[in-house]
Amino acid sequence: MDKPVIDRNLYVPAIDAWIDPSEPKARAIITHGHADHARSGHGAVLATPDTIEIMKVRYGEDCAGRFEGLNFHDPLKIDGATVTLFPAGHILGSAQVLIEAEGQRAVVTGDYKRLRDRTAQPYEPVACDLLITEATFGLPVFQHPDPKDEIARLLKSVAAQPERSHLIGCYALGKAQRVIALLRDAGWDRPIYLHGAMIRLCELYQALGVELGELLPATGMGKAEMMGQIVIAPPAAIRDRWSRRFPDPVVCQASGWMSVKQRARQALAELPLVISDHCDWGELNVSILESGAETVWVTHGREDALVYWCKKQGLKAEPLALPGLDDDGGEGGE
Numbered sequence: 001m002d003k004p005v006i007d008r009n010l011y012v013p014a015i016d017a018w019i020d021p022s023e024p025k026a027r028a029i030i031t032h033g034h035a036d037h038a039r040s041g042h043g044a045v046l047a048t049p050d051t052i053e054i055m056k057v058r059y060g061e062d063c064a065g066r067f068e069g070l071n072f073h074d075p076l077k078i079d080g081a082t083v084t085l086f087p088a089g090h091i092l093g094s095a096q097v098l099i100e101a102e103g104q105r106a107v108v109t110g111d112y113k114r115l116r117d118r119t120a121q122p123y124e125p126v127a128c129d130l131l132i133t134e135a136t137f138g139l140p141v142f143q144h145p146d147p148k149d150e151i152a153r154l155l156k157s158v159a160a161q162p163e164r165s166h167l168i169g170c171y172a173l174g175k176a177q178r179v180i181a182l183l184r185d186a187g188w189d190r191p192i193y194l195h196g197a198m199i200r201l202c203e204l205y206q207a208l209g210v211e212l213g214e215l216l217p218a219t220g221m222g223k224a225e226m227m228g229q230i231v232i233a234p235p236a237a238i239r240d241r242w243s244r245r246f247p248d249p250v251v252c253q254a255s256g257w258m259s260v261k262q263r264a265r266q267a268l269a270e271l272p273l274v275i276s277d278h279c280d281w282g283e284l285n286v287s288i289l290e291s292g293a294e295t296v297w298v299t300h301g302r303e304d305a306l307v308y309w310c311k312k313q314g315l316k317a318e319p320l321a322l323p324g325l326d327d328d329g330g331e332g333g334e
């Protein structure tokens with residue numbers, strides 16, 4: 001591939017647009033609503049309708065000069081290229097971006113996962129020549145457990161300690177709604193209590209058709225009422241005095257990083273829940289092979305091991321150092 005249709009800064013010259021740019025640009029294509037991908041201040045934003053709603057809730061109605069919603073699978077021809085969005089399975093509205101130009105197909109995955117999650121449109125593999133993949137969990141040591149087992153451990157702990165409340169640290173966008181959905185699907189039908197920072201995004205998910213059951217604000221509840229209850233809050237709130245209002249709280253943190261003992265300790269998690277919204281190592285490998293790409297650019301995480309693995313498969317591969325992506329792969333740890 002002499003001249004890729006996307007450059008190493010995820011700029012697409014044929015349509016003068018940037019994918020997930022870290023600085024305000026005239027034209028941006030946004031894969032999903034997490035803060036290290038979606039920023040305010042672009043002239044025009046092209047994204048799925050769900051992502052646009054998420055951006056408006058997080059940054060305000062006028063966070064971009066103009067929005068253009070593009071549904072999954074609808075090819076959009078702009079100048080010399082065609083843009084199509086495919087589900088990435090990461091959070092609601094999250095998309096992979098396919099750029100077709102000059103007979104070439106290039107895919108930017110954004111963040112993605114393959115495991116079924118009813119709070120996100122399910123991931124679909126997309127055939128391409130150039131695959132630009134994230135690698136948040138790009139080390140062989142990462143093999144995510146079944147989230148159903150993690151939720152079962154949580155519910156067991158709740159049943160065994162009815163006098164305590166369980167506080168689950170979750171990022172407000174994506175993880176919170178997924179954990180709530182997993183709890184509902186495991187049969188937890190009591191109200192789930194929310195920190196104030198979670199409320200608007202949970203309401204938006206519900207408005208966009210994701211069933212989450214009865215959700216109540218956690219503030220203003222007495223200690224006695226909160227015994228045996230489950231509370232969802234941002235990870236930071238759980239570490240500070242906010243959590244003292246609850247009876248002898250069991251601190252849980254839900255993140256793919258909870259498989260790393262040191263991270264679980266830092267998060268003060270008595271009950272770490274390994275629930276990830278990214279591919280693990282095996283899923284990254286499968287996705288790369290399935291795409292049929294000859295060239296793979298690896299970004300957003302642990303690039304080196306995956307680049308090495310690609311080369312061993314006979315693929316051309318290189319790491320991309322993109323500015324503005326945090327080390328944890330979005331939201332400080334997905």
Ligand SMILES: [Zn+2]
Pocket residue numbers: 034036037111300329330331
């Ligand atoms: Zn990310």
Ligand SMILES: [Zn+2]
Pocket residue numbers: 032034090111329330334
């Ligand atoms: Zn993300």
